[in-house]
Amino acid sequence: MPEAMPTRESDLLAQLPTQLFIGGRWRDASDGGLLDVEDPATGAVLTQVADATAQDAQDALAAAADAQAGWAATPARQRAELLRAAYERIVERTEDFALTMTLEMGKPLAESRGEVAYGAEFFRWFSEEAVRIRGSYTTNPAGGSRLLTMRQPVGPTLMITPWNFPLAMGTRKLGPALAAGCTAVVKPARQTPLTMLLLARTLEEVGVPAGVVNVLATSRTSEVVAPLMTDRRLRKVTFTGSTQVGKQLIAQSADQVLRVSMELGGNAPLIVFEDADVEVAVAQTMLAKMRNTGEACTAANRLLVHESVAGEYARRLAEAMGGLRMGRGTSEDTQLGPLIDDAARKGVDALVQDAVARGATLAVGGAPADGPGYFYPATVLTDVPAQAAILAEEVFGPVAPISTFATLEEAIARANDTTYGLISYVFTRDLSRALRVSEALEFGMVAVNAGVVSNPAAPFGGVKQSGLGREGGAEGIEEFVEVKYVGIAL
Numbered sequence: 001m002p003e004a005m006p007t008r009e010s011d012l013l014a015q016l017p018t019q020l021f022i023g024g025r026w027r028d029a030s031d032g033g034l035l036d037v038e039d040p041a042t043g044a045v046l047t048q049v050a051d052a053t054a055q056d057a058q059d060a061l062a063a064a065a066d067a068q069a070g071w072a073a074t075p076a077r078q079r080a081e082l083l084r085a086a087y088e089r090i091v092e093r094t095e096d097f098a099l100t101m102t103l104e105m106g107k108p109l110a111e112s113r114g115e116v117a118y119g120a121e122f123f124r125w126f127s128e129e130a131v132r133i134r135g136s137y138t139t140n141p142a143g144g145s146r147l148l149t150m151r152q153p154v155g156p157t158l159m160i161t162p163w164n165f166p167l168a169m170g171t172r173k174l175g176p177a178l179a180a181g182c183t184a185v186v187k188p189a190r191q192t193p194l195t196m197l198l199l200a201r202t203l204e205e206v207g208v209p210a211g212v213v214n215v216l217a218t219s220r221t222s223e224v225v226a227p228l229m230t231d232r233r234l235r236k237v238t239f240t241g242s243t244q245v246g247k248q249l250i251a252q253s254a255d256q257v258l259r260v261s262m263e264l265g266g267n268a269p270l271i272v273f274e275d276a277d278v279e280v281a282v283a284q285t286m287l288a289k290m291r292n293t294g295e296a297c298t299a300a301n302r303l304l305v306h307e308s309v310a311g312e313y314a315r316r317l318a319e320a321m322g323g324l325r326m327g328r329g330t331s332e333d334t335q336l337g338p339l340i341d342d343a344a345r346k347g348v349d350a351l352v353q354d355a356v357a358r359g360a361t362l363a364v365g366g367a368p369a370d371g372p373g374y375f376y377p378a379t380v381l382t383d384v385p386a387q388a389a390i391l392a393e394e395v396f397g398p399v400a401p402i403s404t405f406a407t408l409e410e411a412i413a414r415a416n417d418t419t420y421g422l423i424s425y426v427f428t429r430d431l432s433r434a435l436r437v438s439e440a441l442e443f444g445m446v447a448v449n450a451g452v453v454s455n456p457a458a459p460f461g462g463v464k465q466s467g468l469g470r471e472g473g474a475e476g477i478e479e480f481v482e483v484k485y486v487g488i489a490l
Contacts, residue, residue: 009330012099018049020056020217021200023063024210030055035219037194040106040338041328041373049193052216057185057224058231060214064156064183065233067211072153072181074209076131083127083178085206090120090167090199097198101166102329104192106337106374107292109329118454119168122472125456126175129477133180146488151481153181154259155235158228160249161196162240163189163340164295169240170196172460172471173261174203174213180480182236186215187225191340193217230255236480239263240297243420243465250468261469261479263297263461265394266422269415270300271437273408274308276427280449282316285400287451288425290321290378293337294398295344297466298423298445298454302391304411307404314382314402318363321378321400326369338374339397345374348397355381355388355401365399392418408433416442422462423453444470 033051098112365379
């Protein structure tokens with residue numbers, strides 16, 4: 001731990017849980033292994049957490065399986081009240097959760113506080129949905145019997161969460177699962193285990209029964225996850241992360257025919273039409289592009305701007321992005337934090353240099369920052385050619401590549417020219433055009449004149465290679481229930 005670390009940070013780190021949470025007990029890894037948690041703003045080790053083994057994962061699944069029947073039988077109102085209590089406890093501890101995320105992930109404190117509010121809301125939303133899981137009762141059209149349907153929990157679920165939103169991606173999965181009556185084994189990203197461990201402690205404090213939620217951090221993901229995927233006790237896997245890993249998990253899930261929910265990569269287009277309010281478009285682009293330092297699957301990745309307004313838009317965007325204050329996220333003045341690690345920074349820079357080599361123009365930024373930590377400045381590229389890799393790959397960083405279009409048909413065709421289909425953004429003052437374009441875009445979500453669309457009350461998810469299933473909204477709980485039909489003869 002750095003000697004110069006402020007007291008508030010060192011005190012919090014000393015209080016955070018660092019062990020595995022299995023069957024309601026905090027315990028070390030079975031082999032005593034430890035995993036370093038790094039501060040991406042400095043490269044220094046913040047602390048160490050227990051590094052789970054395959055045996056620990058088996059113990060966690062056993063705990064979840066043992067708790068499943070009791071949790072499923074728990075009255076929905078009781079499950080709802082526990083989720084509501086957890087929501088309130090998270091809100092009370094906003095500063096602890098926010099600082100924990102900023103330390104291990106790097107995002108500015110203001111954004112971390114925003115994630116706490118967003119992440120906690122999933123528990124409140126699904127506490128309200130827990131008591132609204134409905135079935136049906138109908139008469140057989142042919143007579144002689146009644147048709148009864150009921151929704152029952154899927155069962156023990158493996159949840160694999162990413163590092164970029166370490167709280168919200170956990171609550172977005174745990175909220176509907178717990179509401180539906182499912183138990184869980186949660187494996188947070190190795191880079192950001194502390195937030196999930198703090199969440200586990202919170203659930204323990206409000207009275208969620210032992211074994212219902214189990215959390216294990218590990219650096220040995222493959223050897224820990226693979227045996228679980230072939231275990232008959234596991235009934236579902238939900239994953240947020242790269243499309244490459246998602247495909248592997250889908251393949252592994254086939255052996256047990258597991259239910260799967262996959263929130264995978266994106267390559268979001270942001271379309272600015274000639275009638276758009278450029279000032280609004282730029283302000284909202286900042287949210288769509290720069291949220292979480294651009295490290296978000298929802299980040300605008302391809303900025304398609306009508307040729308008649310491209311000059312003004314690029315000038316305004318470069319000015320806004322160039323004015324961001326970059327630094328360690330723990331400073332209240334910071335607007336742009338570091339990337340998660342050096343590999344991420346090198347990957348972003350490689351995409352920028354490839355675009356420039358192919359003819360793109362740097363309007364601002366374009367080179368890794370000096371000094372400790374994994375910083376990359378806000379970067380705007382104009383006149384990006386179609387052959388540039390950055391238009392085909394998810395950049396996952398603070399880089400905005402701008403290219404132009406001439407017609408509506410061209411904009412739609414280029415926006416849809418991707419294997420991904422998570423989210424798209426449209427800016428126009430013409431409501432009719434907004435509706436036509438929204439219907440034509442091959443994406444699971446469309447934001448019109450807005451840079452943020454995520455909402456716990458709405459279904460989040462993509463099409464094509466951006467995933468399967470939906471998280472949030474009334475649809476979210478459906479991912480964790482099975483429909484059973486009962487035919488009753490009279």
